[in-house]
Amino acid sequence: MTGVPLPTDSIAKVDLLLGQATMLTADRWDDLAAMIHEAMGISLLMAATHLSSRPVDVPGLTRLTALECVENAWREVHTWDLALAADLPDLARLRVLLADVRRELNSTVGRRG
């Protein structure tokens, strides 16, 4: 353990956000969906391993778009101390995935106008 407190509430929020993003992209079959699923898999396991002590809510979750879900998750993950990498082995992969998904989704939205 690193001694840095684990942001369990924040992990739970990321899990909720990426679950919602997965739901919203359930009709996509491209590589982007694969990346979202991988990120969701990471956050699901993280949330289970580091359980929040209280129920966590993301206000307006059901009104968010997939891009907003990913952006919010990305912001949450960026608030985590990098020293947590020892406790959260998939942290680096999650950061990379979220950055890639955000960029891809952004460009898709841009192309769609």
Added chain:
Amino acid sequence: MWQAVRRELARLEWEAEPPLTLDLMADWTQTVSSLVTIRRALGPISTADPLALLATATTGAVRTADVKPILAPSLGAVNAALADVGQDMAARTDFDRQRDAATLNHVAYELVHWVRVRTPDDRAKAWLLAGETALDGAIHAPASRSAASVGLAAWQDALAAVQPVHAAPIVRRSVALGHLAILRNSHALVDEARSAGALPAPYADALLSNIRELARAHQTTLGQIDGRRLGATRVDQAVMLQVGTAVRQLTGRPEPAEPSQDRLDALLRSGLGQAVLVANLTGEPSAHRAAARISQLALEYLTNPRMLRDIDLPEALTPPVPMEPNAAAAREPRASAGIAPMQPTITPGTVLDGPSILALCQARDLGVAAGTADPANPPDSLRGIDPERWPQLVAEGQQAVADLVGSVIPMVYAQTRRTPNVADVRGQMFVELMGAAYRFDPHRTSPEGWASYAWMTIKHARMRGVDDAGVVRKRASGPRPIAVAFGEREPASSAPNPGEVVQERQSVAGIARAVEQLPASLREPLLASIKGNPMRAIADDLGYSESTAHRRIAEARDQLRVELAIRPDEGNWVPFSRSTDPVLERAQRLYEQAFPSSCPVDPGRPAR
């Protein structure tokens, strides 16, 4: 082609005065070289291939420190017969790849077993057992051993584990999310196979449309679940751990060497991740039709697996460059074949520092690349390296994997102490560790993360409780699959100690006292109910309506529950043989008490 090998195997067992060797391990190394040469002639070898694992295990066994030479019947004749098969196979193109691969696995299995039982050193034996286990899994598994099939086995195990709490919203959410990932992966692979002509178009189209329909049903399921109250209870944690572990395995990056048709084969054999079971768990009516259709299509595939044509076949059938048996053997790690001796093996349990692990991973990757690369078109990592040196790189790569495994071997012994069928479990764990050593990516975390990664791998292997051949491990006295502690207490043991037996007897007496203290109006219907009398008979006997009897029994149970409530510091033993998981059950009860509105108790269900 295999007659000579069969004859020599029979001689090995039955010959009264066989020729002897002074160093069985040297003989065996040479035999493994021949086996690998044959395997190479059959097609590219992934790092998860049982023959690749056997080669690595042999490296580990041969380099175990202080192993004395073993006097035993010589494997020379078998080796010569195998070399002939390798030569024969290299010269022909009309062999049956699948049949020969199966025969090769059988021969290798028989041989490694023969060598293992003649090896006196326990550490070398453990390595050989790992190779034997890998081959055993390949022979008996319904599908080839692959990252996808391991992930799907974990998924199936998770679905079985969450059954006791199937009504909980967290189960519906986690299962739907995990299955969406499986469906997307399946969709991509089926689409690819269809485009390549590897699957009949009507079959692929039917599969694709049902996959999409089921995904829409999961979307509906997820849209109905209020996620705000999930993830806060013990039951949530238990479910998420089970499902999350499986989903993580399934959504990780596929192993580059794993052919896509192997992944698709594993998915189809699993009924695309147990679609029917998933539909039942999520409870969405629109999911059932698509899941049933997917199940039918998967069954159709099982009856005719040849409908999935080998899309990598042209590449695999390219006849390898003919080689002399000796030249073929020289590709493998043998000091006698001109390969420079490597660093002595590390002592098991040596703690490796980051740079050492990084160096081992680099050697491993170079070895894997050298083992599969085409000298005419080498990958970037091998550019500038003389192909003559590649066999040496292969040997160093296998040594690196053996060293990585060797550094964490004590974990296997720690995990398997006092375990039933210890040899089998250890063999499986060695296989898992070798796979992990091949997969570990030091750039994803840090090189120092190897020990944690290895630990998690063997813990997951234990938690999965089913080996790669699909055989469920006996868990009679093993640790609980999900270790959820209450308060400061350690998870339950499967066997009560004498103090706990006494405590249990006292508990029974306590229950009897609590029943006695109930008012007669509650005690009488409760006792009648415990005796198994139907509700109508109880109501008639006691002279009131059936609903009153029902209410009084429920009230009696509530009072007893309050009276006998287990406090966190009591009653840490639960019988292992209960039909449902007591930890999940208790967690479910706590959850229902905390959030009665989100998960109403079925009135028809008897109170616990």
